[in-house]
Amino acid sequence: MLAALVPMVFAIAATAAPRKIIFDTDPGTDDAMALMLALNSPELDVRAITVVPGNVTAQQGLENALRMVSLANRCDIPVAAGAQHPLFQKLITAEFWHGRNGLANIELPPSKCKADGRYGPDLIIEMGHAAPHEITLVPVGPLTNIALAVEKDPFIVPLVKEVILMGGSISGGNVNAAAEANIYNDPEAAQIVFQAGWPLTMVGLDVGDKTLLEKKHIEQLAQAHGPISDFIYKVATFLIDLSAQFNSPGTPMYDPLAVGVAIDATLVKAPAMHVDVETRGEFTRGETVANRHGYIERNVLHGDHYVIEGVDKVEPNAKVCVEVDAERFLELFVSRIRGR
Ligand SMILES: [Ca+2]
Secondary structure: OOOHHHHHHHHHHHHOOOOOOEEOOOOHHHHHHHHHHOOOOOOOEEEEEEEEOOOOHHHHHHHHHHHHHOOOOOOOOOOEOOOOOOOOOOOOOOOHHHHHOOOOOOOOOOOOOOOOOOOOOOHHHHHHOOOOOEEEEEEOOOOOHHHHHHHHHHHHHHHHEEEEOOOOOOOOOOOOOOOOHHHHHHHHHHHHHHHHHOOOEEHHHHHOOEEEHHHHHHHHEEEEEEEHHHHHHHHHHHHHHHHOOOOOOEEHHHHHHHHHHOOOOHHHOEEEEEEEEEOOOOOOOOOEEOOOOOOEEEEEEOEEEEEEEOOOOOOOOOEEEEEEEOHHHHHHHHHHHHHH
């Protein structure tokens, strides 16, 4: 019975229209791997790339994005600059982790592609209206551009099919004990995006940490010569060597996993939760605070103290990835980068 179903399932998958995505990025080494995974995957149709400051400055990020689309021979994809800084705080760049140019110190050839003249958040708004309920946003940097789009045109929210973002964690941070870097770099923007009211999937730090790309995975890339596989082999080698300095056998595939979930949601288990972003905590600014139970206690003042009189339901606003089929994802990644 199952055997009979398998060809049918493949036939459906093969004929499904590719998912239209806008890739919002702060490139970034794992952004580079995520972008190339998206460009090499027939399930996705990358309609635009919007650049946000994060791992590198806005200017360096735009240059990196343009060089990468040029390398992939995809000047047809609009690449737009967006925000120049987070909403309410100073930018924190991460050359320490990503190399001085954000791309593992790899000097790609100058881009043949030109930047799109439109402002990134405006491009998101424009494309959302032009293709209602068809665009999936895949932000893999701080959420500044997405928040600016929502603030400028809240009508965009019901027009977006869904948001699949890399950011946050429900079990501790990487910046510090509490916060993950994308959220920490613009907590107010993240809170706007999480509370906007659209279908949202959070692909966080803790689930990304379960997807370690190791030397054994990229050996296959060493044999598949092409501009993309050669570039990603070098990026991955840089990251794996960096991870080794921190006693990890491989490099976590944070941003690529968000693209992986856009390709195939069955790669992860993602229960619904209500997530808020802490914007004021002394130790916890930028933490994604997830309610796993779906309720909060209702405390009512009785004289000089409160009494719990029951619980109030809280509506989930996110699907939070908690488990991942890591080997299946890593195999998908390598095979796509190899171009097969
Ligand atoms: Ca990123």
